[in-house]
Amino acid sequence: MDRHSSLTTSRRWGIALVAVPLAFLAYFFIYPLATVLVTGFTSNGNIDLEPLRTVFGRDALLNVAWFTLWQAVASTLLTLLLALPAANVMARYEFPGKRLVRAAIVVPFVLPTVVVGSAFLALLGPQGPLGIDLRQTIWAILVAHVFFNYSIVVRTVGAYWERIDPSLLEAAQLLGASRSQVFRRVTLPILRPAIASAASLVFLFTFTSFGIILILGGIGQATIEVEIWRQATGLINFEVAAALAFLQISGISVVLFLYSRYQERRAVQFRHQPSQSAPRAITRGQQIHVVGNLAVMAVLLGAPIFVLIERSLRSASGYSFDAYTGLGDQISGLAAPATTAIWNSARFAVVATLIAVTIGLAAATVIAYRRGWLSRTFDALLMLPLGTSAVTLGFGFLLALDAPVDLRTSIWIIPIAHAMVAIPFVVRTAVPVLRSVRHRLREAAAMLGAPPERVWREVDLPLVTRAALIGAGFAFAVSLGEFGATSFLALPSNPTLPTAIFRLLGRPGTESFTSAMALSTILMIGTATTVLLIERFRRDTPGDF
Amino acid sequence: MLQGLRLTVAFEDTLALDAVNLTVHNGEVVAVMGPSGCGKTTLLRAVAGLQDLDVGTISWDGRNLRDVPPHNRGFGFMFQDYALFPHLTVRGNVEFGLRMHGVDGNRRTARLDDVLETVGLADYGDRHIHELSGGEQQRVALARTLAPSPRLILLDEPIGALDRSLREHLIAEMRAIFDHLEVTAIYVTHDRDEAFAIADTVAVMNRGRLIRKGAPQELWDDPRDEFVATMLGFSAIVDAKVYDGWADVGWTKISSDLEPGEHRLTIPPQAIRVASNGPTTGRVLRSTYRGGKYNVEFTIGNTTLQASTNDHFVVNDEISFHIDTTGVRRLDD
Numbered sequence: 120m121d122r123h124s125s126l127t128t129s130r131r132w133g134i135a136l137v138a139v140p141l142a143f144l145a146y147f148f149i150y151p152l153a154t155v156l157v158t159g160f161t162s163n164g165n166i167d168l169e170p171l172r173t174v175f176g177r178d179a180l181l182n183v184a185w186f187t188l189w190q191a192v193a194s195t196l197l198t199l200l201l202a203l204p205a206a207n208v209m210a211r212y213e214f215p216g217k218r219l220v221r222a223a224i225v226v227p228f229v230l231p232t233v234v235v236g237s238a239f240l241a242l243l244g245p246q247g248p249l250g251i252d253l254r255q256t257i258w259a260i261l262v263a264h265v266f267f268n269y270s271i272v273v274r275t276v277g278a279y280w281e282r283i284d285p286s287l288l289e290a291a292q293l294l295g296a297s298r299s300q301v302f303r304r305v306t307l308p309i310l311r312p313a314i315a316s317a318a319s320l321v322f323l324f325t326f327t328s329f330g331i332i333l334i335l336g337g338i339g340q341a342t343i344e345v346e347i348w349r350q351a352t353g354l355i356n357f358e359v360a361a362a363l364a365f366l367q368i369s370g371i372s373v374v375l376f377l378y379s380r381y382q383e384r385r386a387v388q389f390r391h392q393p394s395q396s397a398p399r400a401i402t403r404g405q406q407i408h409v410v411g412n413l414a415v416m417a418v419l420l421g422a423p424i425f426v427l428i429e430r431s432l433r434s435a436s437g438y439s440f441d442a443y444t445g446l447g448d449q450i451s452g453l454a455a456p457a458t459t460a461i462w463n464s465a466r467f468a469v470v471a472t473l474i475a476v477t478i479g480l481a482a483a484t485v486i487a488y489r490r491g492w493l494s495r496t497f498d499a500l501l502m503l504p505l506g507t508s509a510v511t512l513g514f515g516f517l518l519a520l521d522a523p524v525d526l527r528t529s530i531w532i533i534p535i536a537h538a539m540v541a542i543p544f545v546v547r548t549a550v551p552v553l554r555s556v557r558h559r560l561r562e563a564a565a566m567l568g569a570p571p572e573r574v575w576r577e578v579d580l581p582l583v584t585r586a587a588l589i590g591a592g593f594a595f596a597v598s599l600g601e602f603g604a605t606s607f608l609a610l611p612s613n614p615t616l617p618t619a620i621f622r623l624l625g626r627p628g629t630e631s632f633t634s635a636m637a638l639s640t641i642l643m644i645g646t647a648t649t650v651l652l653i654e655r656f657r658r659d660t661p662g663d664f
Numbered sequence: 665m666l667q668g669l670r671l672t673v674a675f676e677d678t679l680a681l682d683a684v685n686l687t688v689h690n691g692e693v694v695a696v697m698g699p700s701g702c703g704k705t706t707l708l709r710a711v712a713g714l715q716d717l718d719v720g721t722i723s724w725d726g727r728n729l730r731d732v733p734p735h736n737r738g739f740g741f742m743f744q745d746y747a748l749f750p751h752l753t754v755r756g757n758v759e760f761g762l763r764m765h766g767v768d769g770n771r772r773t774a775r776l777d778d779v780l781e782t783v784g785l786a787d788y789g790d791r792h793i794h795e796l797s798g799g800e801q802q803r804v805a806l807a808r809t810l811a812p813s814p815r816l817i818l819l820d821e822p823i824g825a826l827d828r829s830l831r832e833h834l835i836a837e838m839r840a841i842f843d844h845l846e847v848t849a850i851y852v853t854h855d856r857d858e859a860f861a862i863a864d865t866v867a868v869m870n871r872g873r874l875i876r877k878g879a880p881q882e883l884w885d886d887p888r889d890e891f892v893a894t895m896l897g898f899s900a901i902v903d904a905k906v907y908d909g910w911a912d913v914g915w916t917k918i919s920s921d922l923e924p925g926e927h928r929l930t931i932p933p934q935a936i937r938v939a940s941n942g943p944t945t946g947r948v949l950r951s952t953y954r955g956g957k958y959n960v961e962f963t964i965g966n967t968t969l970q971a972s973t974n975d976h977f978v979v980n981d982e983i984s985f986h987i988d989t990t991g992v993r994r995l996d997d
Contacts, residue, residue: 559745562741563743566739568736582750582751
C-alpha cells in the first residue's frame with residue numbers, strides 16, 4: 120500500500136472537512152449572533168447598557184420574561200404528568216399495533232409549529248367540536264405544548280425504561296419491596312437521568328416557543344422569543360430586541376449546561392440489558408392502565424390533526440376540496456397565490472437539505488473519525504445552533520448579512536438559515552452511524568482481499584449513504600416547517616408555507632381560515648411523510664433523535 | 665511456510681514485540697499464548713500486515729512480505745469482536761472475500777453453501793447480523809474467514825467473548841474443521857485449555873518475547889521456565905537445595921537426580937499422592953468437588969500445594985501425602 124500518497128490526499132481532505140463547516144458556521148452563525156450581541160450592548164461604537172436597562176426597567180418586558188419562565192415550567196410538568204404513564208405502557212407492555220403507535224407518536228414532534236398552532240386554533244376555537252372558545256387563554260398554549268412534546272418524553276424515557284432489566288425489579292421484590300416501593304426505590308432512581316434529560320429538552324423547546332404562542336397566545340402572553348420578533352419587526356427597536364436575545368441566550372445556556380451534565384451521567388448508566396422473560400398475564404388494573412393511556416394518546420394526538428383536516432374540507436356547501444383547488448387563486452391577505460408558497464417551501468427544502476447534508480456530514484466525519492480536542496470542539500460548536508433560537512438567528516441574519524454581499528434580499532438566505540437550523544440534527548444522526556464504521560471493519564475487509572479503494576466503496580460508502588439519507592430526511596422536514604428565522608427573512612411576495620399560513624390566520628373571515636387549514640394539512644402531510652420515511656430507514660441504525 | 669525473524673514492534677517506549685522468531689509449517693496450527701499485553705495480538709497483526717514492523721522480516725515460502733499489503737497476502741484474520749459488516753446479511757459477509765477475489769456466479773454460491781454447511785449455519789444466509797446470537801456470530805466470522813481459502817488463518821482470541829460451555833463446544837468443532845481442511849493457522853489466546861485443545865504447537869509469550877515453543881505435551885512434561893509453568897497452571901513453586909541425591913525444599917526431602925546446588929522446582933497436583941500413612945502432613949485450606957474427585961488445596965511451611973483425591977477433607981483437617989518424584993519438574997535452565 121502506498122502510504123504516502125494516501126496520507127497527503129487524506130490530509131487535504133481533512134483540511135476541507137474542518138475548514139468548510141467552520142467557515143459556514145462562522146459566517147452564518149457566529150457572525151450574525153455576535154452582531155446581535157454587539158447591537159444590544161453598544162451605541163455608536165461605545166459600550167452602552169441602556170437597552171439592557173430598558174429591559175429590566177420596563178414592567179411589560181419583565182412580565183414577558185416571567186411569562187416565558189412559568190409557562191415553560193407549567194408545560195414541562197404537564198407534559199411529564201401525561202407522558203410518563205404512556206412511556207411505561209410503551210416500554211413494558213405488548214399490544215397489537217404497537218409498532219404503528221410507536222411510529223405515529225413521533226409525528227406531532229416533527230410537525231411544524233404553525234401546523235400545531237392551526238390545529239389547536241381549529242380544535243379550541245368557537246367552531247371546534249368542544250364548542251368553547253379557549254383561544255388566547257393559557258390553556259390553549261399549554262395543551263399545544265403538551266401535544267408537541269409528548270413524544271419526546273415517551274420516546275426517550277420509554278426507550279430507557281425498556282432497557283431496565285426486569286430481574287432488577289424482581290430482585291427488589293424478592294428483597295421484600297412492595298410494588299410502590301420498587302417503583303420509588305429502584306425504577307424511579309434509574310429513570311431519573313432520562314426523565315431529567317427529556318424534561319430539560321421540553322423546557323428548552325417551550326421556553327423558546329414562538330409559532331404556537333404567536334398563533335394561540337392572547338394579550339400579555341408573549342415569550343421572549345415572540346417579543347424579540349415584535350420589537351425587531353413591528354417596533355423596529357433593534358437594541359431592545361438584541362438585549363432580549365442576550366437574555367434568551369443566557370437562559371438557554373443554563374438549561375443546555377444542565378442537560379449535557381445529565382447526558383453524561385446517562386451515558387454512564389445506559390448499560391442495562393433487556394432480559395428475556397416470559398410475558399406474564401396482565402391484571403385488570405394493568406389492562407385499564409394500558410387502554411387508558413392509549414385512549415389519552417389517541418385523543419390528545421389524534422383530535423387536533425383530525426379537526427385540522429376536517430376544517431380544511433369545510434365549505435359553504437358542506438364538505439368539499441374547494442380550499443385546495445382554490446390555492447392557485449389570489450387569496451385575500453396573500454401577496455402571491457398559495458401555490459407559490461408550496462413551490463417555495465419545496466425548493467427551499469431541497470436546497471437547505473443539500474447544504475445541511477454537505478456541511479453536516481463533513482462535520483460529522485470530523486467528529487466521528489478524529490479523536491481528542493478537535494472532535495470535541497467540533498461537537499460542541501455544531502450543537503450551538505440547537506441551543507440558539509431560530510428567531511435570534513433570523514434577527515442576526517437581518518442585522519448582519521448586508522455586507523460584503525447583501526444577502527438579505529437574496530432568495531438564498533432562507534435555505535441557508537434553514538440549513539443552519541438543520542445542521543445539528545444532521546450531525547446528531549450521522550455521527551453514531553459513522554462511528555459504527557469501526558476501523559476493525561476496514562481491516563476485516565482488507566484481510567478478505569479488498570484493496571483500499573474497494574474498502575471505501577464496500578464498507579464506508581454504504582454506511583455513509585445511510586447516514587446521509589437519514590440526515591437529509593431530517594433537514595428536509597426541518598426546512599419545510601421552519602418558521603422562526605423565516606418570519607424575519609421571507610418577503611410577503613415570496614412566502615413559504617409557514618409564513619403564508621401565519622398570514623392567513625391573522626386575517627378575519629372563513630375563507631382565509633379554511634385556506635390556512637388546507638395549507639397546514641399539506642404541510643403536515645409533507646413533514647409526516649418525510650419523517651415516516653426516515654423511521655423506516657433507521658430501524659436498525661444508532662442515533663440520537 | 666510462514667517465517668518470522670527478529671520481529672520487533674515498539675510502541676512509544678515499550679517493546680510490544682521484542683525480536684520474536686516464529687515459524688509455522690503448512691498444515692500446522694500454532695497457538696500463541698500469554699497474558700493480556702504480552703504482544704500476542706501485535707504479533708498476529710504484524711503477520712497480517714496490519715501492523716508495521718520496526719525490525720524484522722516476515723516471509724512466506726521464502727518470499728519477503730514487506731511490500732505486500734494486507735489484502736494481497738492471502739491470509740485470513742478472525743477478529744476477537746468478529747468485525748462482521750453490520751450492513752450485510754450472513755451471506756453478504758461470508759461471500760465478501762469471494763467477491764474480492766473475483767469468484768462469481770455458481771462457483772461463489774457453491775462455495776458459500778459449502779462454508780455455511782461446514783460451520784453449521786446452512787439456512788442462515790438471509791439473516792441479519794444483529795439477529796444472531798454470540799455463538800452464531802462467531803460461526804459467521806469463521807465462515808467468512810474460511811471462505812476465500814486463505815493460505816494462513818490468523819485468529820485473535822476468536823471465542824474469548826463467549827461463555828464457557830459454548831467455548832468448549834466450539835473449540836472442538838473448530839479443531840475438527842481445521843483438521844478436515846488441513847488449515848495452517850496462528851491462534852492467539854490467553855487460555856491454556858483452549859491452546860492445548862486447538863494447537864499442534866504452543867508458543868508462550870511474555871512482555872513481547874517468545875519464551876517457549878513446543879508441542880503441548882512437551883511443554884507440560886518440561887515447562888522449564890517459571891513463567892511457562894505459571895501459564896500452564898503449575899502454581900506450587902518451591903526453592904530447593906540439592907545434595908547427596910536429595911532435594912531439600914524445607915519441609916521435606918525428595919529424592920532427586922539433579923546436580924547439587926540451588927534449584928527451583930514445581931510440584932504439580934499429579935505428583936502428590938494423598939495417603940493416610942504419607943510422610944508429610946499439611947493443613948487443608950479448601951476442598952472442591954470437581955470431575956468426580958476432590959481438589960484439595962493445602963499449606964505446608966509457606967508453600968501452597970494442590971492435590972487430587974477421592975477423600976473428603978474439610979478446612980483445617982490434616983492431610984498426609986507423599987511426593988512422586990517423577991512428577992516434579994525443575995524450572996531453571
